[in-house]
Amino acid sequence: MQAHPKLKISHLQKSFANGRSPVQVLDDINLEVGDNEFVSLVGASGCGKSTLLSIIAGLQDHEQGEMLVDGSPINGPGRDRGVVFQSYTLLPWLTALQNVEFALRETGHEAKDITEVAHRHLELVKLSRFADSFPSQLSGGMKQRVAIARALSYRPKMLLMDEPFGALDALTRGQMQELLMQIWQEHRLTVIFVTHDVEEAVYLSDRIFVMGLNPGRIKECIEVSSARPRPTGIQHDRETLELQARVLKSIREETRRVEFD
Amino acid sequence: MTLQTDTAVPKQTTRRPRRKPLLSMAAEISGPAYLLIAICAFLLFIAGWFLATGLGVAKPIFLPSPLGVIAKLAKLAADGTLASDVGNSVYRIMVGFLIASVMALATAILIGAYRFWEAAIEPFLDFVRYMPVVAFVPLTILWSGTGDIQKFLIIWIGTYFQQALMFKDNIKRVPSDFIGFGRTLGMSDLRVLMRIVVPSAMPQIWDTLRISLGWAWTWVTLAELVAANSGLGYRITVAQRYLQTDMAIGYILVLGVLGLATDQIMRLLGRHFFKYERKS
Numbered sequence: 001m002q003a004h005p006k007l008k009i010s011h012l013q014k015s016f017a018n019g020r021s022p023v024q025v026l027d028d029i030n031l032e033v034g035d036n037e038f039v040s041l042v043g044a045s046g047c048g049k050s051t052l053l054s055i056i057a058g059l060q061d062h063e064q065g066e067m068l069v070d071g072s073p074i075n076g077p078g079r080d081r082g083v084v085f086q087s088y089t090l091l092p093w094l095t096a097l098q099n100v101e102f103a104l105r106e107t108g109h110e111a112k113d114i115t116e117v118a119h120r121h122l123e124l125v126k127l128s129r130f131a132d133s134f135p136s137q138l139s140g141g142m143k144q145r146v147a148i149a150r151a152l153s154y155r156p157k158m159l160l161m162d163e164p165f166g167a168l169d170a171l172t173r174g175q176m177q178e179l180l181m182q183i184w185q186e187h188r189l190t191v192i193f194v195t196h197d198v199e200e201a202v203y204l205s206d207r208i209f210v211m212g213l214n215p216g217r218i219k220e221c222i223e224v225s226s227a228r229p230r231p232t233g234i235q236h237d238r239e240t241l242e243l244q245a246r247v248l249k250s251i252r253e254e255t256r257r258v259e260f261d
Numbered sequence: 262m263t264l265q266t267d268t269a270v271p272k273q274t275t276r277r278p279r280r281k282p283l284l285s286m287a288a289e290i291s292g293p294a295y296l297l298i299a300i301c302a303f304l305l306f307i308a309g310w311f312l313a314t315g316l317g318v319a320k321p322i323f324l325p326s327p328l329g330v331i332a333k334l335a336k337l338a339a340d341g342t343l344a345s346d347v348g349n350s351v352y353r354i355m356v357g358f359l360i361a362s363v364m365a366l367a368t369a370i371l372i373g374a375y376r377f378w379e380a381a382i383e384p385f386l387d388f389v390r391y392m393p394v395v396a397f398v399p400l401t402i403l404w405s406g407t408g409d410i411q412k413f414l415i416i417w418i419g420t421y422f423q424q425a426l427m428f429k430d431n432i433k434r435v436p437s438d439f440i441g442f443g444r445t446l447g448m449s450d451l452r453v454l455m456r457i458v459v460p461s462a463m464p465q466i467w468d469t470l471r472i473s474l475g476w477a478w479t480w481v482t483l484a485e486l487v488a489a490n491s492g493l494g495y496r497i498t499v500a501q502r503y504l505q506t507d508m509a510i511g512y513i514l515v516l517g518v519l520g521l522a523t524d525q526i527m528r529l530l531g532r533h534f535f536k537y538e539r540k541s
Contacts, residue, residue, distance in 0.1 A: 054441075057441070057445060059441045076444075077444040077447070078445070078447055079445075083441065083445045085438045085441065087436060087438045089438045089441075091439075091461070092461070092538065093461075093463075103446055106446040106452075106456075107446050107447060134537040136537060136538055136539060137540060154446070
């Protein structure tokens with residue numbers, strides 16, 4: 001890998017207390033994510049991919065192992081890692097614009113340019129027209145776009161996304177993926193993206209980490225070599241389809257192994 | 262509709278959607294229809310009352326006619342008794358309820374956010390909650406006499422313990438990702454609590470306030486019935502003493518109207534405060 005990874009995780013262990021016998025959910029996780037790299041974590045449900053993301057975000061603790069962002073260890077959540085959750089987390093009493101402003105204010109931006117910066121980020125997700133709408137008036141896709149704008153607005157070093165499009169219909173999901181690609185292309189960010197949608201992972205990522213089950217671990221790392229920018233419809237190219245099949249096979253092997261244990 | 266009538270009726274320009282029968286489960290009815298049905302229920306009640314007194318089923322000393330009750334209320338309103346009684350009771354409710362609500366909210370935030378305080382406080386609250394408020398009436402009189410303080414105390418005992426637990430529930434229902442979001446911004450726990458969690462729970466907290474305000478009316482009346490020299494409850498005991506059934510019934514009706522009015526005020530205020538929850 002690169003000499004200076006953006007994120008480096010070594011020998012990470014995580015278990016949940018379950019009565020007297022703790023359940024190992026993540027076992028010896030080692031991974032590196034390069035600067036401006038887009039990586040996905042995929043795996044069957046229960047593989048711990050969301051837990052891993054939550055640990056990287058600092059929202060859950062872990063027993064052992066080390067996590068370094070830009071070479072310095074991280075402890076707990078911080079402004080260097082922005083998170084987009086699967087559930088809608090826009091504050092319902094604030095408009096789209098005010099939601100972005102809220103994040104900027106809480107992360108200590110200068111008061112005088114908060115509104116301008118917030119507007120700029122709503123423009124980035126193409127929601128300028130809805131700046132004064134409350135979340136209850138926005139569709140699911142729009143809410144997630146505001147959430148992305150909000151997470152990007154305070155310039156974290158890394159964007160952590162936990163199945164952000166999981167609750168959206170297929171059509172909207174496709175549009176969101178394109179939009180995200182576009183933003184990533186233009187602004188260069190390090191993204192860690194959790195999904196169970198293989199097509200989505202292959203379309204978006206530079207590399208895909210397939211996670212194994214029982215206990216959760218990194219089973220395989222698959223490189224996606226298709227050139228960028230990736231045109232829409234690339235999902236149906238032969239090369240892409242073959243890669244999707246390979247990722248899917250890798251995930252299936254795991255579920256089969258566990259089921260027939 | 263049969264074919265015949267269908268052809269007989271001139272074709273309408275706009276076709277109405279077929280409506281479900283009024284009494285099918287979860288069928289929608291229009292706003293005016295709702296109001297009409299509600300008013301009819303009240304009218305039915307009043308008609309029944311007229312009938313019972315008019316036919317002499319009930320003696321006036323047990324059940325005076327609606328007109329008699331209204332006449333009595335009008336007289337009490339004219340000489341200022343009604344206004345002063347309402348004023349006294351409303352004042353007691355306002356003070357008692359406000360103190361209970363503020364304290365309950367503070368308690369709820371504490372036990373909703375910190376497991377330590379939950380363990381320390383909640384089982385005790387649960388314990389007291391099951392003690393009947395009525396049983397505290399003699400004790401509160403012993404402690405604080407029969408003045409306003411005792412009324413505040415009864416309202417407080419009757420609402421604080423319930424409110425604290427319900428508010429806590431409201432606070433606990435805030436999705437944990439909201440808290441996660443605040444933390445990723447680097448906000449302190451206290452800031453997350455005050456700037457994200459409590460505001461998120463506010464619509465539900467408001468509903469709890471609305472429900473518990475209804476109880477406060479019961480408790481103030483109770484306290485005034487037992488020992489007081491003013492207020493709506495007090496006047497009802499006076500009525501009983503002098504066999505003034507019309508006054509007792511009139512005041513009970515006034516209590517009902519006041520309860521309904523405060524509830525509607527709370528509802529309208531809530532709609533105003535939490536406009537952002539509405540879709541359009």
